[in-house]
Amino acid sequence: MISAARSGDVIVIVSWVAQTFLQLVLLPIIIVGQNVIQAANDARAQADHDTLAAVHGLTVDIHSINETQSVILDELRAAR
Numbered sequence: 001m002i003s004a005a006r007s008g009d010v011i012v013i014v015s016w017v018a019q020t021f022l023q024l025v026l027l028p029i030i031i032v033g034q035n036v037i038q039a040a041n042d043a044r045a046q047a048d049h050d051t052l053a054a055v056h057g058l059t060v061d062i063h064s065i066n067e068t069q070s071v072i073l074d075e076l077r078a079a080r
Contacts, residue, residue, distance in 0.1 A: 007013070
C-alpha cells in the first residue's frame, strides 16, 4: 500500500485496493462456496449410491423369483 500511495497514481491505488479486496474478501467466499457445493455433491452421490444399491437388491430378488418360476414351469411341463 505504501508504494501504491506514494505513487500518487489513481490507477495504481485503485488497482491495489481492488487486488487486496479480491484476495482478502472474495477468495475466502469462493472457497466457502466451493465447499458447500462439494458437500451437496457428496450428499447427492450418496443418495444415488443408496438408490442404485436398492435397485440392485430388487433386481437380484426378481431374478431369483424368475429362476424359481422357470423351474416350476419346467416341472409342470415334464409332468404332462
